[in-house]
Amino acid sequence: MPMPAILPFPERASVLLEADREGRDAAVAALQTSMLRMLTGLPPGKLRLTIIDPVGLGDNFSAFMHLADFDELLVSGRIWTESAHIDRQLANLTEHMENVFQTYLRNQFETIEEYNEYAGEVAEPYQVLVVANFPVNFSDTAVRRLVSIASSGARCGVYTLVSVDSRQQLPHNFDLEDLRQHANCLAWGGDRFAWQDQQLGWLPLSIEPPPEPAEFVEIVRAVGEQARDTRRVEVSFDRIAPAPEEYWGRDSRHSLDVPLGRAGATKLQDLHLGSGTSQHVLIAGKTGSGKSSFLHTLITNVSLYYAPDQVEFYLIDFKKGVEFKTYVTNRLPHARVVAIESDREFGLSVLERLDAMLAERGDLFRKHEVQDVAGFRDAVPDEPLPRVLLIIDEFQEFFVEDDRVHQQASLLLDRLVRQGRAFGIHVLLGSQTLGGAYSLARSTLGQVAVRVALQCSESDAHLILSEDNTAARLLTRPGEAIYNDANGLLEGNHPFQIAWLGDETRDQRLVAVREKADAEGHNNGEMLVFEGNVSADVTSSRPLAECLSAVPLEKSVPSPLAWMGEAVQIKSAPAVRFRRQSGTNLVVVGQHPEQALGVLEAITLSLAAQHPPDAGCQIVVCDGSAADEPGGEQWQRLAELLPHQVEVVRPRKVAETLAAVAAEVARRDSQDDETAAPVYLVIHHLGRFRDLRPGEDEFGFGSSFGGLDAEKTVSASQQLVSILRDGPALGIHTLCWCDTYNNLNRWLNSQTLREFEIRVAFQMNASDSSNLIDSAIASRLGDHRALLYLGEQGTLEKFRPFAPPPEEWLEEITGRLRAGATA
Template identity: 50%
Template sequence: EICDDQAPRVIQAVGAAAIDASRVEVPFTAVQPEASQLWSRSCSEELVIPLGRSGAKNLQELRLGRGTNQHALIAGRTGSGKSTLLHVLVTNAALWYPPEELSLYLVDFKKGVEFKTYASRDLPHAKAVAVESDREFGLSVLERIDEELVERGEIFRRLGVQNLPGYRSLSDQPAMPRILLVIDEFQELFVEDDKLAQDASLLLDRIVRQGRAFGVHAIMGSQTLGGAYALARSTMGQMQIRVALQCSESDSYLILGEENGAARLLGRPGEAIYNDAGGDVAANSPFQIVWLGDEERDTTLAKIRQHAGPHFSRAEPLVVFEGSAPVRIEDAGSLLNATPDLGPQIWLGEPVAIRGPVGLPLKRQGGANLLLVGQQPEPATGLIAATIESLAHTLPQSTSDRVVLVDGTPVEDALAGRLASLADEHPGMAVKSWREADDAVAAFHSELKDRLANGQEDAPTRVLILHGLQRFRGLRTVEDFSFSASEGPPAPDKQFEELLRDGPTVGLHVVTWCDSVTNLNRTIARGTLRDFELKVLLQMSAADSSLLVDSPAAAQLGGDRALLSIEETNQLEKFRPYRLRGS
């Protein structure tokens, strides 16, 4: 007999035992190759990846490359085992196939680090790995694969072959691996009804339609396929392989078909239905996904990397994108290795796409001044610091006062002195206090007049950096309604306007940060704003963003993102700004 005090503990113990009793755990060893079979398979005809156990003895395999079985959709709610399934798929594929047989592009839009281990363990098959990915990076992966489709199409036409097996049958040709694209929570690509979503939809559709011939396969995972933000039905129709885990009744019908609700009956994590006939009920194959824990997975990945050998090298560097990771200027190879031979360049941060660092040249043309706007002092200071370091590498040290920094940071601010200390590390850089802003502008204005009067358009480039434009009251625009000609030099605000307008054509540029659009309008006349054709925006309201760059895009930025606008090329690019050293 159980007393009242013991009853809760007994009920909890029985509940826990019931959960354990319902858990079915198939070890990963059931599907992985023996040590002697590592990298033993070829996918010339078909890519076969064991995923779990179907029945008592049979293995359930993902088979891609034959007939219409080219791409797969995976759906399962939180806790259903979807992440485990994707890890089993990637890890086991890397065990059975060598890198010359299979390349992997791995993109995860979840707020987690599911795929990070494939980058940190240097998986030889991986071409790109993204965790906590931005939509722009996901799109760039699709663009990279689309470029691969075009390139393979040209090769196939030149050689007179129709598909990858035909290419593989030719002798003396370079290896051409199959490409497996895995995107978890792919619906994030479509959360906005914008051009990016439209481009992503078109690219995905092209990949699933044309990938068959070129050995390119897509695996799309999601917690739900319902809602407004989903893959086009025509594209889903091309994906014949469906894997359903525990999910709602509506999702069961969406992934398996309007008459196939079998997935709603799945009752335990890791239990799934494999269907390679577009959801036809007769093709349902229930199976149990093998269990692959984090420790076993990482140990297996280490063995794969060890098997590749110490001399393994990639044809191209592994592209790793970690959305929440800090962007350190100490790791900016392009900046640190730059020389004056490149001409004046400013690097600002890392892209949210597969390409090089985000930056811009300072050309000798009207409007080549850089304006930074945003109320976040630390990111703004980091951007100005990146500007200083960039110019330290790309402006000749022989130029006297090649960079003049006027720092408006309040002395009580925690960031006070950071920029001055950085500038002092590099020769040819002068530091002024905020009280000397008018004098600094006057000196640049005087040199502007000299260069224009003496035809010195090719004189060395110099840059005036005004950090904290809102603090420099002497530069604020003053309306002058007098009609008489004034004697003496122009007022500081007029000198500043002339410097912005005429300076870049003779190699005198201005880089400035202002904390808000309101303060910017107090300092610079509306007409003068056109002399800043280079702009960087931090997070701000949609109205302010539209005022500066004719787009509300800056309203959607997070705290660790910025927006670069270059009017000459109509470029509008989101990027991750470099942080201050040591922050």
């Protein structure tokens, strides 16, 4: 009666097949059948194959490569044939076994099965090493590793399926018995394989052949499909988070300790900062490795364990995206600075602020004769001194150019890393890669003792850990990481799985933190927010709000200030002052109509707020926008809302309007009237005003033009030249937007352009940038960025231009101006 021949998995699942030339094909078929049985007998994704086929060059097992279409790790990327590759794969398996023994099993678990019963979501998959035609292409080192895997692998969940070519000479100092004693041994007997076992040898064995190729592929692909998402492991955030009644229960005076995820079956991995050399953190992992998840888990859990007077965050994100936006939306009370898609200049200004804090804390410590945060809190218990976590994602962005920002950032980061430990300032640097020509000095990185390595390349594994520690290259799934608090040395490796914090769960926790802060009256100051992925918000402009709060005014401000956006550094917003002197005209150049409108509207509102409506101030808007364009009716709407004297004209009426303004310039000039009420001429979309474009015979005009002769016909372009040249000193200023520098040159010659001392440049090519602002830097501007050039001082400042104001805010502000006019 036939009985099934069964491998005792997982106790003794390894197989050794010995065959000569005639039995080689049968050995390959037996290996295929065994592999297929294991794949289909275990849960999807719980078995990984490492296949070595030096004679068949991978053809013997090519059907299994369909698994790679779903997850390359199911077959270790490919089938290995070359000696060097075989050495590397066996080294990877032995390193995996070392990790299992030393990190997971220790003296607590006898086998990987026992460990997996407790490990749950972080259970280790089984590994099967398949070798055809041993010992072809096996070096002496590879042979020793194979013996090690065969002898010790079963406890770690690593098994071998090996076919031995009996015609091949065995390696020197190798005894096949070293493999036989750890496997189920079968030998080719001429027509079939027979058990090499005293108890089973007398039983005839018929190994089931593998399925037909089409069915074989179908089965393999079905397994791969089921295993597609099994590599994703989610450790619940609830496992590491405190219970609500334990929120803010920890004290950071001596150190900061917060769980990050699971380390093995029964332990949690903590981040520990503030004692010994564990002061700063370096985090690296390729795209999709879980670096962002790690940062969210860290920030949220610190916020749950520590109160805002225990820990403060300075968050800088250089990459494209809005990872840190949630901390703004949920008003995280611990956050002092949040930068989203930050500029290098803003990041540098944050470093400068922390450098100043370093100096301030140094003075405090000397004053109270203390050495550290704990000593200060003991000496001055009523004065909170929170630890500071500076988190910079993609910190390499500081060093992409060899310029002042690069140099200053290097110096400041080095000082913060070397001196911050004594003053409770901790730096956490994240990056996708540490390679490249521009980076932070290795001497500075060497001071960062705590390393968190996620999935990365072998070269980055060397950089994030150390030259002799490449354990990070063996990480296989998102969120799987190595925590190392020994400057990257091998003995400091602690593998763990980062807890998964979904967006909804994160927001719920942050709302709870915000509510607790409000209930307990925690207010550590205003959060400074930089959102580089959007235009600046005029409604949140502090200087403009202060200007508007002064309404109503008794008289006009003589030299009013105007604001057009927000700084890209921690400093006051860029502003221009409209003095009564030559050249005080403004031109905006660039193909960003919405932002150009936002800049001009903000300036117009700023100026209007500094002139009482009954003081005679006039605003003349030459509006070239079409009615069907976004914001096409914005100027008309502003004119209706402002209580000032505002006139909006379309291109066909521009000549008449400019004639009136030019006549006013001439009148003031002839009467030396330098105190008349200001006039602001706004030209929106210069290229739409054909009447303002000079004829070919007019480009030399301007040097001798004086008062207007009533008997002489003067073109609109000549009148504009007169206004630009003579108007500013008499209180008549021009604000102009042109879409391209080429069009600007067609409408205004180089001499007339000199009358614009105030210039705003959006992104343009290097040549146009050099011609407009004496620098090619505008060619490197990104979205929502502009440059302010002040010709009188010769200065350049990058800023974020305002978006057009929303209707509700515009109605509120103009309502206050109207109320002031009637007060």
